[in-house]
Amino acid sequence: MTHPYLRGAAHPRVLAHRGLALPGQHVEENSFAAIAAAHAAGAVYVESxxxxxxxxxxxxxxxxxxxxxxxxxxxxxxxxxxxxxQQMEGRGGVATLTQALESFPDTRFNLDVKAAGAAIGVGWIVAEHADRVLVTSFSDERRRVALEAAHPARPATSPGSRTIARLVASVAAGLRPVAMRLLTGLDALQIPERQGAIRVLTPRLIRWAHDAGVEVHVWTINDPQRMRELVAMGVDGVVTDRADVALETLTR
Incomplete structure (x- = not known):
């Protein structure tokens, strides 16, 4: 069953990468003002x-x-x-996770746990907002700790780097049963198009993810033409620094 995080919102998804911090506005990424700017532009999803x-x-x-x-x-x-x-004064203001969730009740947050020490706190905080939060991390362990801390609530989730690497290898080798096991329990697969010389995003990966009921979101895409091309391939969403441009390109 589709997680509430992905229900009732426009498709393809536009995920505002660290909010919306446009040049010349003295607003830093991930600041309170950047989240507010993404919300004002019409972004439903904010990645932070x-x-x-x-x-x-x-x-x-x-x-x-x-x-x-x-x-x-x-x-x-x-x-x-x-x-x-104090340091973020004049730069858009710092946002705690609690402030962000409470100040933007209609916004769905895509949260990357960057520090091991933050994982339990993230889980505790998002438990009350699990229907509109996706938890991810480059570290599968940090992601697991955050999800366990949120239990019995279940935020949406996307895998870490090790799981993605195993998934890409299994897709390349045509090992569908292995890939389907790796996709179990996931709601989205959030990936770059390439990792160095390795092609991460492929038509087969998109097809198998969809067969498993998992969306595919690609980061970080700022070119409107590439956004259109990826959606034409079957990608479900783009993570972008220019949510304003992406919304104009893909949803309006």
Whole structure:
């Protein structure tokens, strides 16, 4: 049965990658303002990343450190929420996961657990919002911990890198039974088109995923023509830095 996260929303899916942070607006990715901008543009889905602060708050932030965004070389795990709020002033404002879920009740969040320390907190927080949350991680272990922490609620989920690698290998080898086992329990398969020299997205992978009732979302796609081509291939959604462009291209 289709997870509520994927029900009643436009298809193909447009997932606003870290919100919508357009150049020249002094709004950083994953900030509260970036989420608000994605919502204002009409995005139903917002993709974001989760870290844990030194004082135990799950915040939406991509990098392990603050260096790229604020110039502070410290790790997110080394600063308090108050310190992070101060650094994000004038940059769109920091968003905790709780704030994001409560402030945007109509938004569906696609959450990548970036830090092991954040996994349990993510699970606890999203349990009350499981119908509109997808939990994923490059680490299958972090994903598992977050899902277990959310139990008995069941957020939607997409696999980590190791599972994806095994799935791609089984698809390439034509091992359908193995692929179908790997797809069991998943709601979406969120992948790049390629990983180095390896072609990840293929027609066979799309077909087998759909046979298993699993959607295929591709990241990170910003070119409108490529968006159209991928949807024509059968892709169910795109993760994009330009949700405004994608919405215009694919849904309007």
């Amino acid at each position: 990343d989760c870290h844990l602060t030194a004082d135990g708050h799950v915040v939406l932030f991509h990098d392990d450190t603050l260096q790229r965004v604020t110039g502070d070389p410290r790790a997110v795990a080394e600063v308090t929420l108050r310190e992070l709020e």
